[in-house]
Amino acid sequence: MFYLQIYLDAQAHYNCFTFFYSVMLHCGMIEKTDKLISLLNIGPNSDYFERIAINDIECLCQLCARGTIILVNHCELEEVFVLVTVHVKGRTECYECQPKPAPKTYPVCTITSTPSKFVHCIVWAKDLLFAKLFGDKNQENDLNVHSRDAASSSEHAADVFERRKDEDFDQYGRRIYDHVFGYNIDVALSNKETWKNRHTPKPIYSKDVLPDKLNQLNGNLDKSGVTDDFSSVSAMVSLGLKNPQDKWSLMESSRIFLEALKLFFLKREKEIGNLSFDKDDQLAVEFVTAAANIRAASFGIPLHSLFEAKGIAGNIVHAVATTNAVVAGLIVIEAIKVLQKDTNNYRMTYCLEHITQKMLLMPVEPYEPNKSCYVCSETPLSLEINTNRSKLRDVVEKVVKAKLGMNFPLIMHGANLLYEVGDDLDEVMVANYAANLEKVLSELPSPITSGTMLTVEDLQQELTCNINIKHREEFDEEKEPDGMVLTGWEQAPPVEEEEKSNGNGETKKDSEFEEISEPSAKKRKLPEVPEGTDLDVPNVANETKKQKEVQKLDDDDDDDFVMFDDHWDSAKNKKKRLQ
Amino acid sequence: MDGEELTEQETALYDRQIRVWGADAQRRLSKSHVLVSGMKGTVVEFCKNIVLAGVGSLTLVDDRMVTEEALSANFLIPPNDNAYGGKTIAEVCCDSLKEFNPMVRVSVEKGDLSSFGLEFYDKFDAVVISCCSFTMKKLINEKCRKSSKRVAFYNVDCRGSCGEIFVDLQNHKYSKQKLEDTVECQLEYPSFEEAMSVPWRVLPNKVTKLYFAMRVIERFEDAEGRNAGEISIEDLAGVLNLKKELCEANSLSVSLIPDTLLERLITSTGEFPPVCAIIGGILGQEVIKNISGKGVPLKNFFFFDVMDGKGIVEDISNPNTGS
CATH class of the missing domain: 3.10.290.20 (Ubiquitin-like 2 activating enzyme e1b. Chain:  B, domain 3)
Known part of the structure; x- marks a missing residue:
């Protein structure tokens, strides 16, 4: 019996895992037992023979250090492009040897004052506005950052987000709307320096977009009131908007904004104060899409549909079954080599979208351990x-x-x-x-x-x-x-330090900031090998080495931990030795 | 784009893949009809892929009864003896596939591929066959070509740690993203028979040895009147003889088809699940490309061998006409 431990990122690669599992099962590498279920959610502090990690970066880093065996699949599915790699202590470089691009971050002032892309509006709507209105009130929030300079307005900003006694939801919503899309922009415009070389934003007030008597226009609220089921509360349903692929007009976004705000207070009041953005929370996605689009309209940025906004806000990892199947097959092939100690034949394989040197699957030799890395080399x-x-x-x-x-x-x-x-x-x-x-x-x-x-x-x-x-x-x-x-030790690349600061020299408070990655940053060029070069593997390896990178994974997904093992008593061995 | 919008349910279910290929492609997929025959490991992987991708319908042909051997690389057959009493492999697989995605109509067609008339093939956008003899491959490919509309034809074969896909899209138009613009492109494919009649000496240099090795074994089985895969190490001498003959007839050096490779191919006739997963994945991707009209389809052979881990595309067509 082989001992295999499998780590994976639960949601994004659930499919990959099931295929992997079924392939393994049919290879006779594992036996299907009821134990599988009972073994779910066991922590990583155990001592096993072989370990396999799929897309769980946290686990990977720890596993590299342990010198155990790891197979990774880096997903860049936007271009249906994937890389399967093997990391074995003493034989290949470790996972951390390859510089990973720092997650895309945005300076605070870009988000609060000078957005130029839709993703900036999404970050603003999700991490600032949504958090301010529905999240933890004690959390620091940069929503009113630019009005700090104007001392006179600071009081105005302090309590504007509190609903006043006896204020009805439409009034409240319109007040918030006018404050964040109108007043705040007007304040920002007063600083003329900022806009010298930029597109000047246009303040938007609710009365300019929506008729005064909104209630009569969308009297459908009762329909959504039939059930209190959390997932069915939707401003789109109340307003009769169906297609998530449609781009809303400014007026539609404004109505969704007010409707969603009202629904949060009417239907989900208990959660207010503890909410954080969740891409599976329909109402939250609607609210963020609407707010981001209104802000985009104000700053002259192209509008986006709910479908697109949800992808940006939720960092949704693209996934297709075919790629997962290929990757699962490649992983099993490498896993078999690992188990057979066939160390000379380890390969990392690029799954290419476009045929390159006649190949769709391009294997290259793994890189040697890095001598200056104390994790993957054995230099004392x-x-x-x-x-x-x-x-x-x-x-x-x-x-x-x-x-x-x-x-x-x-x-x-x-x-x-x-x-x-x-x-x-x-x-x-x-x-x-x-x-x-x-x-x-x-x-x-x-x-x-x-x-x-x-x-x-x-x-x-x-x-x-x-x-x-x-x-x-x-x-x-x-x-x-x-x-x-x-x-014998080298400073690790200072990725984390970069994350902590931003263009203003301020310290970020909201960790969500770092998690937003720009889709276009994922593009990766494939290695170009000069004409006439034979299919020489090491040559390809050199060319591609510089270009290896990994995509920061969606942090919304919980990391699940799964393993197959008959001998998990050995988990306790380590502890015993220490006592 | 023609046709109805995707339903809310479809948009939700296919959310992640719509982000890869777009709503238009998803709409085309959900209106497409696919036929498969020969429910072995690779085809089963393929079925799972396109059922998850959300094709409109999938029709299965395989009247064999469930056997121990069929179980080995077919994860659609539940390892439970009671579940398939008296059912054919296609019927058991059909039940399992429906569970993968209830929005796809999966059904079984009884009978033999060669007995179906042209009007039967007319119903499909893509036909995928496996475990067929040389003659059968040519016959089904011809039926697809004679159909009143364009029916894409795929043949897939796995022999142990190696696999092969053949593609005939006839005259395929697709859109390609070039920098900012979308370019319309067109490819002419040869039929299986046409590809087979391309003399080996006119093929480009360095065509993978797997191409030749697979042809030798295919001809051997055909000449002996056996079904695909009915071959063992005892046939080695006969296979090596045939290789010599074919090489001489085609003026090809015998060293281009290593005996060890032929030996490997006829020794391990069983299927190797990771290879099925890889070939089935590539095949799924190709069928999706064809149906959606997005992406450059491969022309016209794909090979994978565990030994070197390469997934190679070869264009086996007449260099003068391109088809």
């Missing part, structure tokens, strides 16, 4: 340190946590545990470790001196590495302020 790390003066705490803080990024480290010298972190430690151990932290390295119960090899593990990431200790007396205070030097 080396630490120069004054073992007679530095404390264990210095090593933990400055190296293990700051550089290796381990949050739950365990440090061993041979078989002796010097330090560990965890919830299940008894008091004596905790006191013991705390005492060790304050000790100078050479005075530890198991002394660390020049030539000592330390083993450092992170339980959470299941990452292990060895550090060779070299004693050194003096350090340059300016060049080596840590009083120690770690070699």
Whole structure:
């Protein structure tokens, strides 16, 4: 029996998984048992023979560190283009070796004041307006960012989103409408500098778009009141708009906006204050589509249908059955090689949309492990340190946590545990470790001196590495302020740091910002190999290496975790050893 | 675009794929009719793909009874003995396929492919056959060509770790995205018989050895009067003899068809599920391209071999006429 563990992103690749599963089943690689169901949702902290991850980036990064075996499918289904790769410790580079493009982010001021694309309007409608009206009131929100300068208007902004006592929903909706689409634009227009080289937006007030007596126009509300079922509440239904592919006129968007707002208060009042945007929430999608389109109209940006807006707002991953089937087949073929330890024949395969060098499926050899990467190469790390003066705490803080990024480290010298972190430690151990932290390295119960090899593990990431200790007396205070030097290690690409800041130098508050990726950014060019080149695999590999990239996955999807195993008792082994 | 709008239900169900190929393509798909014959692993994968994609109807032809062997690569047959008492493979598969997507009309046609008249083939937009003899492939392809409207013809065969797809779209028009513009393009396809009559020596250099190897085995089975796949390692000597004859007749070097490849093809006649998934996926994609008129269809052979992992497209047509 083979032990296989399969990780995958639940919604986007549910299909891929089922096909994969059925293919595996028919290969006799797994047996269909009732256990499958009971094994769903077991955490990744177990020790297995082989592991396979499909499209779960979080899991992947941890698995790479563990040196286990992984197959990935990167989906770029916009062009029905996919890549299946294999990552095996010691044989190929790790998943993280390839630079991944930072998720597309937008400066706050683009979203709040100067949108130029429809996606900016969507982000504004979803992350600012929707969050302000229906989300957590304590959450900071940049919706009124530009009116901060005008001190006189700040009070006006503070309570405008609160519904006043006895205010009816139409009045309230129109007040919000006039504030965000009219007043706020007027305020922004007062700053003439901003609009010198930009399209000047047009403030939109509800009275200019809609007749005063709106109620008589859309008296259909009662129809939608028949049921209180959450999913059936729809402003489109109340207004008789059916086709999600249609682009609404400004008037239709405005009516949807007011209707959706009213329906939230009438039908779903209990949820207000806790709502966050969900692409499967029809009313939320309607509201965001309408708001984004009104804003787009104001800024002279082309309008979009609900169908299109939903795709942008929900980061919907395109999926077709045929591509999933091909990918599932390729994954199984690689999985079989992995299980047979057929290491020389691992391939990464491009599934191409256009025939390239006569091929639709183009296999290339996986890249060698990267010598400068401590995850995928086995180069031990080396630490120069004054073992007679530095404390264990210095090593933990400055190296293990700051550089290796381990949050739950365990440090061993041979078989002796010097330090560990965890919830299940008894008091004596905790006191013991705390005492060790304050000790100078050479005075530890198991002394660390020049030539000592330390083993450092992170339980959470299941990452292990060895550090060779070299004693050194003096350090340059300016060049080596840590009083120690770690070699064999390179700074990871600073992806996360970029995410945290934006054009204004402000810090982002809303993590949703980073998740919006622009569809056009996904385009990927295929490698061009000079005419007359034979189908030489390494050559292709060089050409394509630069172009590998991965698409940030839809974070709306919950990550599910599935595995097949008969011997999951071994999951406990690790724990036992540590106690 | 002609025809009705997609229903709300369709738009919701096909949301993710409409984002790939657009509402027009989805509308064309939902009005299309597909016939398949030979319910083995690859065809079953293909059926699942186009049922999920949302074709209008799918008709299955396979009067064989369910056997142990049929179970091995056919995931549409539930591994439960009671479920298919007295039913044909097509009937069992039909029941399972309906569950994949209730919006597609899946049905069974009893009888033999060769016995169906032209008016039968008229009803379909695409015909996919598998496990057919050389003669049968030519016959069905001809019937598709004689039909009053354009019926796309596909033949698919898997032998162990290798697979082959043949495509005849006759005269196919499609739109292609070139930078900002959509360009109308047209392709002329040869029929199976025409493709087979193209002499090997006029084929471009470096045509995959799988093409020749598959032809040798196909001719061998045909000459012996066997059904497709009725071949084993005991036939190796005969197959190698035929290879020599064919190579001589076509002035092709015998080294272009390695004996080891022929041996591999006739040894593993069973189907290999991941290969079925890949070939069935590619075939599904091609049929969808043809029906929707979107994307460049392949012309006119596709080959996949697990050994090198390449999915190769070859154009086997008369270099002078292109068809």
